[in-house]
Amino acid sequence: MRGALALLLAASMSCGAATPSQAQTVPIPKPAPKGRDMQISASEPQRTPMTTGATQTVPPNPVIPDPRRNLPANIFATFDATQKAQAAKVSSYLSSLQTLVGNFVQVGPDGSKTKGDFYIQKPGKVRFEYDAPSPIAIIADGSSLAVRDTKLATQDIYPLSQTPLRFLLSDRIDLLKDTNVVSVTADDVFISVTIEEKQALIGTSRLMLMIGARDGQLKQWTVTDPQGYDTTVAVYNLDSSKKVDPGLFKIDFTNYSVPPG
Numbered sequence: 001m002r003g004a005l006a007l008l009l010a011a012s013m014s015c016g017a018a019t020p021s022q023a024q025t026v027p028i029p030k031p032a033p034k035g036r037d038m039q040i041s042a043s044e045p046q047r048t049p050m051t052t053g054a055t056q057t058v059p060p061n062p063v064i065p066d067p068r069r070n071l072p073a074n075i076f077a078t079f080d081a082t083q084k085a086q087a088a089k090v091s092s093y094l095s096s097l098q099t100l101v102g103n104f105v106q107v108g109p110d111g112s113k114t115k116g117d118f119y120i121q122k123p124g125k126v127r128f129e130y131d132a133p134s135p136i137a138i139i140a141d142g143s144s145l146a147v148r149d150t151k152l153a154t155q156d157i158y159p160l161s162q163t164p165l166r167f168l169l170s171d172r173i174d175l176l177k178d179t180n181v182v183s184v185t186a187d188d189v190f191i192s193v194t195i196e197e198k199q200a201l202i203g204t205s206r207l208m209l210m211i212g213a214r215d216g217q218l219k220q221w222t223v224t225d226p227q228g229y230d231t232t233v234a235v236y237n238l239d240s241s242k243k244v245d246p247g248l249f250k251i252d253f254t255n256y257s258v259p260p261g
Contacts (some may be wrong), residue, residue, distance in 0.1 A: 059105045059115060062220055062234035065192065065208060079176070083184040086191050087175050090211050093218070095172040100218075102238040109229035119236070123171040124160055127250040139251050140165065146251045152202050155253075164207040164223050166193060182206075189213055202226055 079087070081127045100120040107113055112170035116130040135151035140160050147156045160166055167179060175181050175193055183194035190210045198204045203226030220234035 010220065020209045023232055027189060046128050047220050052251075056080045059103065060219075060234045060236050062107050062232045062255065063190075064107060064230070064232055065210070065212070065222055066230075079181075079184055084176065086186050087184050089216065090191060090193050090209060091173055091175045093211060093216055094168065094170070094175075094209075095209055097240055099242060099244050100238060101244060102235050104128070104236075107232045107234075108229060119244050119248050121188045121244045121246070121249060122169055124166070124169045125246075126165060126169060139249060141249050141251045144251060158250075164195075164197075164205065167207060167209075170219070183208075186213060190219060 009172055027224045098122070099122070100118075102118060103115065104118050105113060106222070107237075114130055114134055116128060117133070118129070119127045124140060126138070126140045128136075128138040137148045139146045145158045145160045145163055145165070147158070147197045149155070151212070157228050160169070167173060167175075170178075173179075179195045180191055180197065182187070182196045183192070189212070191213055192208055192210045194206055194208045196204060196206050204245040205226055206220040206222075206225075210222075211217065213217050217238060219234055220232060222230055222232040224230050230259050
């Protein structure tokens, strides 16, 4: 499970064991006992759907694409007018978002599924809360990204600039200008844009963004790490009008507590 998260959030790094210049492991202090009447703080968000309008009560079944498909043989990809318009549509949608909350289903490289809630506030802030029994929480505060494991009592810190999530969290983005887009495809269901990154000593990673062809909303993304392993995240019950508590994105390096059970 923890490896799948590393693939999702640090696909441009070595997922098994990041070097000191890439990640810092911070032990998490043991949580103090809590009283039953203690309120949930900003760092302990309530696990209720944060949506407006119609909600999708049944989680979607993620489509498992191959981000290596339809890639040009020439590394200098060229796109026709239709593909450029499709990429511009995705860029415009991503740039229009300032906040986004909802639920997600993640499929790891081994086919295992996990679910949870997520909260985004641009630029650069995100929180993923995984449903029990997963011990994982992921927080980005605008510059750093923390992967917390309450079972192992560890916290891995990555520069946000070295994770594929930065493309989703940028305040404004033009995918064709600001990233290395290698594929733009569309059908009746999705518009898919694949971004590729190459780093010396690490290898090539890819991020495939998939937007609904009809409603123009974010549906899912797939990260392929340099070893070729894919992690897919499908999102639903999206709400871009909800005000998000800034405290959700605070990385606490000195204290951590779990919600009362």
